[in-house]
Amino acid sequence: MSVKNSVFVFGANYTPSNVIVKDFLTNLTSTIENIPEGSFESLIVLSTCNRFEVIGFGDIENLITIFQKEISSFETVRSCFHQKKNDQAIEYLFRLACGLESKILGDIEILGQFRKATLAAKSNNNICSLMERLTNTVIHAAKDVRLNTQITSGTTSLSYAVIQILKQYNLSCNQNILMIGMGTFGKSLVRNLSHYYPENKLTLTNRSYDKCMAIAKEIECSIFPFEEIADRINNYNIIIAAISEFDNQFSIKLDNESIKMTIDLSVPSFFNDEMFESDLIQRIDIDMASEIINTTLVQRKSSIENAEIILKKYIQEFKQWDYINENYVKQWKNNFSDITNDCNILINMDNQELDLIRKRSTGDLVKYVKANSFSKNLQPLDFLKSQVQNSCLVKHYTNESDHLNCNLCLGS
Numbered sequence: 001m002s003v004k005n006s007v008f009v010f011g012a013n014y015t016p017s018n019v020i021v022k023d024f025l026t027n028l029t030s031t032i033e034n035i036p037e038g039s040f041e042s043l044i045v046l047s048t049c050n051r052f053e054v055i056g057f058g059d060i061e062n063l064i065t066i067f068q069k070e071i072s073s074f075e076t077v078r079s080c081f082h083q084k085k086n087d088q089a090i091e092y093l094f095r096l097a098c099g100l101e102s103k104i105l106g107d108i109e110i111l112g113q114f115r116k117a118t119l120a121a122k123s124n125n126n127i128c129s130l131m132e133r134l135t136n137t138v139i140h141a142a143k144d145v146r147l148n149t150q151i152t153s154g155t156t157s158l159s160y161a162v163i164q165i166l167k168q169y170n171l172s173c174n175q176n177i178l179m180i181g182m183g184t185f186g187k188s189l190v191r192n193l194s195h196y197y198p199e200n201k202l203t204l205t206n207r208s209y210d211k212c213m214a215i216a217k218e219i220e221c222s223i224f225p226f227e228e229i230a231d232r233i234n235n236y237n238i239i240i241a242a243i244s245e246f247d248n249q250f251s252i253k254l255d256n257e258s259i260k261m262t263i264d265l266s267v268p269s270f271f272n273d274e275m276f277e278s279d280l281i282q283r284i285d286i287d288m289a290s291e292i293i294n295t296t297l298v299q300r301k302s303s304i305e306n307a308e309i310i311l312k313k314y315i316q317e318f319k320q321w322d323y324i325n326e327n328y329v330k331q332w333k334n335n336f337s338d339i340t341n342d343c344n345i346l347i348n349m350d351n352q353e354l355d356l357i358r359k360r361s362t363g364d365l366v367k368y369v370k371a372n373s374f375s376k377n378l379q380p381l382d383f384l385k386s387q388v389q390n391s392c393l394v395k396h397y398t399n400e401s402d403h404l405n406c407n408l409c410l411g412s
Contacts, residue, residue, distance in 0.1 A: 005086055006041075006057050006058060006086075006130075007055070007056070007057055007085070007086065007089045007090055007093075007131070007134065008055075008056050008057075008058070008059075008060035008063070008083070008084065008085045008086075008089050009053055009054070009055050009056075009082070009083070009084040009085075009089045009092055009093065010053070010054045010056070010060060010063060010064075010081060010082075010083050010084075011046070011051065011052050011053030011054060011081060011082060012051070012052050012080050012081045012082065013050065013051050013101065013102075013103065014050055014051075014052075014080060015050065015286070015287055018080070020076075020077060021077055021080050022267065022268060024071070024073055024074075024076075024077045025047075025052050027070075027071050027073070028052070028067070028071060029045070029047065031066065031067065031070045031071055032045055032054065034070075035066060039058075039062065039066075040056050040057060040058040040062070040063070040126075041057040041058055041128040041130075041131070042055075042056060042057035042058070042121065042126060042127045042128045042130075042131035043055075043056050043057075043121065043126045043127075044056070044117050044118055044120075044121040044126065044127060044131070044135070045117060045120075045121070046113060046114060046117040047117075048109075048110075048113055049244070049267055050103060050267075051102075051110075053096070055089075055093065055117075055131075055135075057128055057130065057131045060083060060085055064083075087319075090134065090315065090318070090319070091311075091315055093134070093135075093138050094138050094141055094142075094311045094314060094315055095311065096110065096114065096138075097110065097111050097114045097138045097139060097141070097142040098110075098111065098141065098142040098145040098146065098151065098307060098311065099111070099142075099151060099152065100151075100304065100307060100308075100311075103290055104290060104293055104297075105151070105297050105300045105301065105304075106151040106152040106153075106297070106300045106303075108152050111139065111142045111143070111146075114135075114138070114139065114142075115139055118132075118135045118139075130322075130325075133318075133321070134318065137314060137317075137318045138314075140314070141310065141311055141314035141315075144310055144314070145307045145310050145311065148306070148310060149303040149306045149307045149310070150299050150300060150302070150303040151300050151303045151304070151307050152300070153299055153300060153303075158185065158189075158265060158286070158289055158290075158293070159185060159188040159189040159192050160192060161289045161290070161292055161293045162189055162192070162193075162240065162263055162265075162289065163192050163193070163196050163197075164292055164293075165263065165284055165289065165292060166196075166197065166238075168292070169261065169282065171197065171200070171238070173199045173200065174199065174200065174201070175197075175200045175201070175237045175238055175260075176200070176201050176203065176235065176236045176237050176238070177193065177197075177200055177201065177202050177203070177236060177237070177238045177239075177240065178203050178204075178205065178232075178233065178235075178236040178238070178239045178240070179193065179202060179203070179204050179205075179240050179242075180205055180206070180226075180229070180239065180240065180241040180242070180243055180266075180270065181206060181241060181242040181243035181244075181266065182204065182206035182208065182211040182212055182215060183242065183243070183244060185242050185265070186206070186242040186243075187215055189240065189242060190202070190204065190215055190219060190221075191218075191219065193240075194219040194221070201221075201222070202219070202221040202222070203221060203222040203223065203224065203236065204216060204221060204222070204223045205223065205224050205225070205226050205228075205229055205232075206226055206243075207226045207243070209223075209225055209226070230252050233252055233254070234252075234254065234255040234258055234259065235258065236258070236259065237258060237259060237260050237261075238259075238260060238261045238262075238263070239259060239261075239262045239263070240262075240263040240265070241262070241263070241264050241265065241266045241270035241271065242265045242266060243266045243270055244266065244267050251274065251275075252275055253275060253277055254271075254275050254276055254277070254281060256276075256277065256278045256280040256281050259281050260281065260282060261281065261282040261283075261284065262281060262282070262283055262284065263284040263285075263289070264283070264284065264285045264286065265285075265286045265289065266286075267286075269285065271283070320370075323374070324366055324369050324370075324374075328365060328366075328369050328378070328380055329362055329365065329366070331379075331380050332361070332362060332365050332380035332383070333358070333362070335380050335381060335384075336358055336361065336362075336393075339393065340354065343393075343394070345394050346393065346394060353398070356397075357393055357394075357397045357398065360397050361388075361393060361397060364383070364387060364388075365380060365383045368383040368386075368387055369383075
């Protein structure tokens with residue numbers, strides 16, 4: 001089965017504020033985990049804070065049927081997802097891994113997330129050899145794009161975007177800043193705040209008090225238990241929230257006399273409209289932070305054309321490999337198996353030496369097919385007749401004696 005006629009992508013690039021999609025994805029993840037083994041030759045799940053992709057090898061309609069059967073709300077959110085098949089899916093994966101499909105152009109994290117997803121699929125035996133070839137090529141292409149373009153130049157992380165926001169709003173000295181959330185992103189943001197604004201007083205809180213203690217020892221800041229947040233939140237001038245999977249039950253009213261700004265990078269949103277009694281508090285959310293980041297991406301945008309040229313080369317090479325594999329290599333492997341069974345020398349070889357002959361002859365076949373411009377009339381055995389010495393695989397690929405010339409490789 002050809003890769004390009006069997007690969008599909010089903011996914012969504014959503015905003016964290018879209019709670020309906022976020023809730024649905026929880027059910028989607030568990031549904032995918034329970035798909036019976038063998039339903040698809042490959043199934044890779046890429047899940048990030050604002051992206052969910054199911055990359056498969058097989059029939060996407062089977063996947064859709066499973067979702068319709070197992071998830072009652074599927075049709076409600078179906079329009080939020082994209083479906084790509086065949087060539088379109090392949091090209092999308094190349095663009096995805098190098099950051100061309102990211103909300104933040106050239107996202108430096110997506111390649112690592114893509115690699116991690118493929119490794120997870122491999123460890124669970126959910127990736128076939130053909131899909132592994134595709135994903136490896138995608139990763140190699142993304143690395144080439146990073147090395148030879150400016151697509152990932154500069155700093156465009158959300159944690160740095162917060163610093164840019166504070167600079168734009170001329171954050172003054174001696175402000176009390178409250179940071180809510182100590183996940184990986186929260187820790188990065190705290191370190192940036194400590195570095196760029198050491199003259200301000202920083203306080204941390206988190207559902208895990210131990211995490212607060214650990215980072216507080218590193219940067220020497222104040223902390224308090226998360227349970228006290230309702231009593232303390234109005235003591236600060238700037239409140240930054242980066243907390244995930246939190247069901248907001250707060251009915252706190254924010255005091256606009258003390259609080260000047262809230263920056264909400266949580267998924268779902270930490271602050272709700274009912275918490276704000278006036279418009280005097282400057283409200284920044286993750287979408288606004290992303291827009292600020294995008295204003296710094298002029299240099300990256302200038303690299304899009306070069307990135308697409310590099311990707312086009314890799315895409316063409318992969319499709320060429322897929323064509324040769326489907327039309328020549330598979331047939332040659334069948335021919336090789338027949339030849340082995342007919343040759344008393346090959347059939348008695350150990351598996352390691354036999355596999356070496358198979359790989360070397362397959363490599364030479366590919367070179368032969370390319371040299372002959374993929375002639376539709378070309379047959380694998382034509383390669384054997386014209387390229388292999390005396391048409392004998394044993395003589396050509398081993399150090400056996402020169403008198404071997406049985407012609408069994410040609411079936412004579």
